Amino acid sequence: MTRPDPGGRRLHLALETDGDGAHPAAGQARSRAAGGAAALRGTVGDAEAGGFTLVTFADGPLPPRGGGWRPEAGTRAALVSTLTDRIGLAPTLHATVTEPFHLATQLASLDHASNGRAAWVVGAANGADAHATVGASPLDADALHREITDVVDTARALWDSWEDDAVIKDVATGRFLDWHKVHHVDAEGARFTVKGPLITPRPPQGQVVVLAADTLGLGGRADVALVRRPERDAVAAAAAAARDAGAALVFAEVEVLLDADLPAAERLARLDGAAPWQPAGRLRHVGSPAALAALLAGLARHVDGVRLHPAQLGTDLPVLTGQVLPALAAEGLHRPPRPGATLRDTLGLPRPANRFALAATTST
Amino acid sequence: MPDAVHATATPDYDPGAQVHLGVFFTGVGPQLIWTEPGAPSHTAIETFLDVARLLERGLFDAFFLGEGLRVRENQGRVFDLDVAGRPDAITQLAALAGATSRIGLVATQNTTYNYPADLARRLASLDLLSDGRAGWNIVTTDNAWTGANFRHGGWLAHEHRYERATGVVEAAKALWAAAADGARDRTVTRDTDLVRLRASATVPPSRQGRPVLFQAGDSDGGRELTAAHADVVFSANTGYEKAVAYAADLRSRLARYGRPADAVRILPGAMVVVGDTVKDAQDKARWLRDEQVSPPRAIAFLEQYWGTDLSAWDPDGPLPDIEPSEGELDPSRGTIAIEDRTGKLAQIRKWRELAAERDLSIVQLVREVSARRPPFVGTASQIADEWTRYVRTRAADGFNIVPQALPSSLTDIVDKVVPELQERGAYRTAYEGTTLREHLALPPL
Numbered sequence: 001m002t003r004p005d006p007g008g009r010r011l012h013l014a015l016e017t018d019g020d021g022a023h024p025a026a027g028q029a030r031s032r033a034a035g036g037a038a039a040l041r042g043t044v045g046d047a048e049a050g051g052f053t054l055v056t057f058a059d060g061p062l063p064p065r066g067g068g069w070r071p072e073a074g075t076r077a078a079l080v081s082t083l084t085d086r087i088g089l090a091p092t093l094h095a096t097v098t099e100p101f102h103l104a105t106q107l108a109s110l111d112h113a114s115n116g117r118a119a120w121v122v123g124a125a126n127g128a129d130a131h132a133t134v135g136a137s138p139l140d141a142d143a144l145h146r147e148i149t150d151v152v153d154t155a156r157a158l159w160d161s162w163e164d165d166a167v168i169k170d171v172a173t174g175r176f177l178d179w180h181k182v183h184h185v186d187a188e189g190a191r192f193t194v195k196g197p198l199i200t201p202r203p204p205q206g207q208v209v210v211l212a213a214d215t216l217g218l219g220g221r222a223d224v225a226l227v228r229r230p231e232r233d234a235v236a237a238a239a240a241a242a243r244d245a246g247a248a249l250v251f252a253e254v255e256v257l258l259d260a261d262l263p264a265a266e267r268l269a270r271l272d273g274a275a276p277w278q279p280a281g282r283l284r285h286v287g288s289p290a291a292l293a294a295l296l297a298g299l300a301r302h303v304d305g306v307r308l309h310p311a312q313l314g315t316d317l318p319v320l321t322g323q324v325l326p327a328l329a330a331e332g333l334h335r336p337p338r339p340g341a342t343l344r345d346t347l348g349l350p351r352p353a354n355r356f357a358l359a360a361t362t363s364t
Numbered sequence: 365m366p367d368a369v370h371a372t373a374t375p376d377y378d379p380g381a382q383v384h385l386g387v388f389f390t391g392v393g394p395q396l397i398w399t400e401p402g403a404p405s406h407t408a409i410e411t412f413l414d415v416a417r418l419l420e421r422g423l424f425d426a427f428f429l430g431e432g433l434r435v436r437e438n439q440g441r442v443f444d445l446d447v448a449g450r451p452d453a454i455t456q457l458a459a460l461a462g463a464t465s466r467i468g469l470v471a472t473q474n475t476t477y478n479y480p481a482d483l484a485r486r487l488a489s490l491d492l493l494s495d496g497r498a499g500w501n502i503v504t505t506d507n508a509w510t511g512a513n514f515r516h517g518g519w520l521a522h523e524h525r526y527e528r529a530t531g532v533v534e535a536a537k538a539l540w541a542a543a544a545d546g547a548r549d550r551t552v553t554r555d556t557d558l559v560r561l562r563a564s565a566t567v568p569p570s571r572q573g574r575p576v577l578f579q580a581g582d583s584d585g586g587r588e589l590t591a592a593h594a595d596v597v598f599s600a601n602t603g604y605e606k607a608v609a610y611a612a613d614l615r616s617r618l619a620r621y622g623r624p625a626d627a628v629r630i631l632p633g634a635m636v637v638v639g640d641t642v643k644d645a646q647d648k649a650r651w652l653r654d655e656q657v658s659p660p661r662a663i664a665f666l667e668q669y670w671g672t673d674l675s676a677w678d679p680d681g682p683l684p685d686i687e688p689s690e691g692e693l694d695p696s697r698g699t700i701a702i703e704d705r706t707g708k709l710a711q712i713r714k715w716r717e718l719a720a721e722r723d724l725s726i727v728q729l730v731r732e733v734s735a736r737r738p739p740f741v742g743t744a745s746q747i748a749d750e751w752t753r754y755v756r757t758r759a760a761d762g763f764n765i766v767p768q769a770l771p772s773s774l775t776d777i778v779d780k781v782v783p784e785l786q787e788r789g790a791y792r793t794a795y796e797g798t799t800l801r802e803h804l805a806l807p808p809l
Contacts, residue, residue: 037493041462061482063550063566070566071489072482078458079493082409098482101433101513102452109451113409113459134479135560162449171399174660175444182435182442195512197435197442201407201449 011296011333012305012347013325014090014251015047015317018058022255023311024066025274037079043313044080047087050321051329051336053346054088056121056211056307061097061133066275074106081114086336088343089114090211094123095151096144097134100187101194104155111203116342119209120155121226124148124216143190145217150189152210152221157185159207160354161197183356205344206351211251214238220246223349226307228253228282235283236302248349249304255284256292257311258319264288271311282309289323293331296324300333381755383790384762384804385782386426386470386631387419387774388598391450392436395635395736397655397769398447404770406447409459411770416460418771419467422778423792425803426468427460428501428578428598428764429453433477434510438664439673445661454486461494468800470499470578475529476506477514480554481563484536487575488543488567496571496799500536501578501598502589504529524558526585531559533577533593539565540574572799573809591617594628595806598764602632602739607759629804634763635738638776642742649741652768653731662730668693669708679727683719688712738768744776748784755790761804 017040020026047055059073073091081089089110093103111118125131126138139147163181170176185196212222225247227238239250257264257271264286271277285292296306310316328334337346344351390396391406404411416427431453436443453471461469469490473483491498504525505511508518520528535554542550543565550565579586579594582601590597591614601610607630615625637652639645657665659679667674671689693708719729740747754760767773785791797803 037461037495040493061485061563061566063564067548069568071492072486072567074455075458075486075489075493078455079462081459082413082463097479099477099479099514102478105452106455109455110459112407112451113456115409129562132562133481167449169398174399174658176398176447177442177444177449179442179444182448192515193512193517194514195434199433199435199450200452 009300009333010335011300011303011328012053012249012251013051013328013334014054014056014088014305014307015052015320016058016307016309017043017047017055017313019064019068019070020314021312021316022280022309023257023271023275023277025271025277026312027068040076040079041083043317044084044087046317046321048084050317051325051334052087052321053305053337054090054117054119054343056119057089057091058121059092059094059123060125061094061130074110077118078110078113081110081117084114084117086117086339086341086346088117088119088209088337088346090119090121090209092121092123094125094130095148096123096125096139097130097136098151100151100154100189100192101158101198103151104158104198105200107155107208108159108198108200108203111205111208112200115340116204116344118203118205119211119224119343122148122152122210122212122216122218122222146190148216149218149221150187150191152212152218154185154187154189154192154194156207156210156221157187157355158194158196158198159203160356161185162201163354163357164202164206166201180360181356202354205342206354209343209347209349214242214245214247214250217245220248222247224249224251224305224347226251226253227303228280230279230281230283232283232299235299239302249347250302251305251307252299252303253282253309254296254299254306255280255282255309255311256316256320257284257286258292258316258324259288260315260319267315268311277311289319290327293324293327296328297331297333376758378756378758381758381790382762382792382805383751383755383785384629384631385422385424385777386428386468386598386762386764387415387424388428388430388633388764388766389415390430390766392430392432392447394446394656394661395766395768396447397652399655400769406770407449407451409456412456412460413463415771415774416464416467418774418778420464422774422782423795424467425762426470426499426800427457428470428499429456429472431472431474431503433474433505434513439667443664445658445664454490457498458490458493461490461497466497466795466798466803468497468499468576468803469494470501470576470800472501472503472580474503474505475532476504476520476525477511478532479561480532480535480559481539481552481561483532484539485566487536488540488565488570491570491572491575492567494570496573496801498570499576499578499596499800501580502529502533502594503580520558526581526583526589528558529585529589530592531556533589535559535561537574537593539563540569543567544569544573570799572801576800576804576806587614587617590614590628591621591623595801596629596631596804599630599632599760602634602763604754604759607632607754608757611759627807629761629806631762631764632760633766634740635736635766635768636747636763636773636777636781637738637741637768638744638747638780639741640743642746645741645743649738652738653735656768657727657731657735659727662727665730665734666726669712677726680725683716683726683729744780744784747781748788748790751781751785752788752790
């Protein structure tokens with residue numbers, strides 16, 4: 001099954017920026033992570049200059065594997081929001097171990113701070129250790145699915161709780177806002193309720209872009225389904241299924257380790273010598289930049305974008321921006337975002353109408 | 365500071381004392397004037413960036429963001445007369461951290477409706493990513509009306525709010541200490557009715573060690589929390605006599621906790637009106653007050669107490685002669701102190717007497733009883749003299765400015781008052797350090 005519009009085969013390119021890279025030994029030689037601001041600025045700045053559509057910031061309530069450091073993802077994304085002007089910023093926030101109201105506020109604020117470039121990778125941490133950080137216990141599969149859908153629905157309702165034209169600044173009557181246009185949402189989840197409205201006015205994009213693994217079963221609640229499968233055919237099949245389930249866009253997850261100072265195979269052998277790179281269920285490309293460009297061009301028949309997980313950010317990112325993205329651009333497969341564009345603009349997603357404004361229009 | 369100046373300092377007088385300045389940017393509420401033409405957008409990131417850069421130019425210690433976790437209401441609807449709508453504080457300050465290099469970034473964060481480990485982690489992240497410029501202004505709430513936005517709304521009884529706050533602060537400090545001491549196991553466990561968690565530190569210590577802790581509560585519980593844990597107090601005691609009494613009280617509490625008398629910087633909140641002449645300043649203060657208590661706001665103020673719609677009453681006429689509802693005060697305006705939440709009928713009786721005695725209209729009465737008078741109204745030179753006196757006599761270590769109009773409330777201080785303070789040797793002429801802790805001249809951890 002191919003994309004609905006194979007004529008317009010264009011691939012959005014996302015980059016996962018967490019730590020030193022996807023390989024567990026990524027930080028051995030030269031750690032960019034140590035969690036500090038300089039590495040973060042460097043990685044995101046390079047990704048933007050190289051033409052990536054968006055960067056994602058993986059996260060979790062526990063220390064990363066191996067016991068390193070990891071600052072909270074929303075804070076990382078916010079730091080670079082004022083240092084960039086076109087790349088999308090997508091932190092992972094876990095629906096299971098946060099307050100839905102804080103989560104919605106943080107993402108709306110990121111969208112304001114970035115002038116419309118915020119996205120959310122829906123996290124669903126459900127281990128005993130993750131829940132213990134908030135004094136809670138894991139959920140069974142049904143309860144977990146319900147909780148995640150409840151949190152997404154609540155965040156989306158809160159993002160609509162201020163209509164776009166709620167602030168009127170009417171000096172004659174002294175009214176700063178029109179209270180008819182700022183709404184209680186009365187969200188009712190299985191395990192929580194939220195009154196609303198949000199403390200933050202509607203995000204510039206109307207709704208922050210939501211990315212979620214297809215396996216979370218969010219269907220059309222997510223704007224972008226992230227498909228993680230170990231083989232190309234499986235990716236194609238899952239992409240078609242995700243589209244049928246309502247996802248507007250589908251991105252494939254791809255791990256990459258490229259020829260650089262050393263051939264890719266040799267780099268992999270050295271890294272694996274320190275710690276083996278266990279399969280994580282994603283497509284994996286170990287080889288030349290040209291072969292990666294060809295792989296991605298083939299994927300573009302099935303998916304709208306890819307999220308790349310470089311084995312070592314410090315080594316693989318320069319190859320991606322220096323060789324792979326230019327090769328895709330030359331074939332008309334990729335176009336960098338325009339300065340000042342919102343992420344929805346870049347992704348070709350419409351700015352959603354506000355549910356409350358719509359309700360008012362329908363009822364009159 | 366030259367050593368010679370230190371030599372002449374006494375416990376009661378320090379001629380080398382420096383004024384520390386912060387800005388408490390509520391971003392919402394009745395004190396903020398929005399009616400002036402050209403007033404900047406209160407939600408645009410550019411407005412916040414302009415303010416932060418202005419404060420860096422003025423060599424301020426810190427920029428504070430306030431917090432309010434529910435949009436204020438009146439009579440069950442969103443209150444429409446005040447500036448409303450604000451960002452998440454930590455997110456916004458991280459965005460500012462990217463575009464600034466010196467200014468301290470202080471987030472007001474509530475201990476009741478945050479998960480302790482998550483809050484500690486977000487604050488540590490801001491601290492690390494700003495290279496040691498973060499602070500946490502610790503506040504509490506018991507308010508179930510606010511809690512309606514959260515998973516466990518209204519779970520905390522009023523009398524337990526500082527017990528919870530202390531537990532949250534101690535858990536946060538334990539997580540930060542676990543990150544700092546290089547131990548392999550960075551796990552912190554708490555298992556009480558008020559604080560339950562098992563979490564590991566995930567963020568390394570910043571250049572200043574951990575976020576600077578601010579506390580603002582003025583109740584006995586708040587003062588105890590300050591004495592036990594805070595580095596800075598955002599005090600409500602701004603008038604000179606009150607400031608002196610507060611400083612003495614705090615120092616005696618600090619002694620009980622075994623902390624030195626100068627372990628906590630005292631920064632009273634301050635509204636400031638600067639004029640070219642005294643009369644100019646007074647006129648400006650009057651104008652601000654009239655804007656802040658506009659006729660529709662005066663009616664809304666009384667509605668809160670009467671518990672009923674008073675829109676038919678003339679703000680320039682006498683007080684409503686109908687009886688107020690029996691119920692106690694509606695908490696939906698957000699920040700009414702506990703002692704003001706009860707006894708409203710007696711309060712209304714007093715207002716009726718005052719209005720009758722002085723023949724006050726509704727708007728005149730409300731201006732009289734509700735307007736917060738700016739404690740510092742005068743020329744830049746007068747204000748600089750006054751502030752220098754506060755710090756030299758150890759009544760305070762500086763002030764936390766509450767702006768009323770943007771950006772003029774702040775440009776007046778940066779461009780007019782700061783140079784006067786510098787002339788008096790009471791204000792830095794360049795940042796000497798890079799961290800918030802260094803700006804505040806707090807002892808290293």
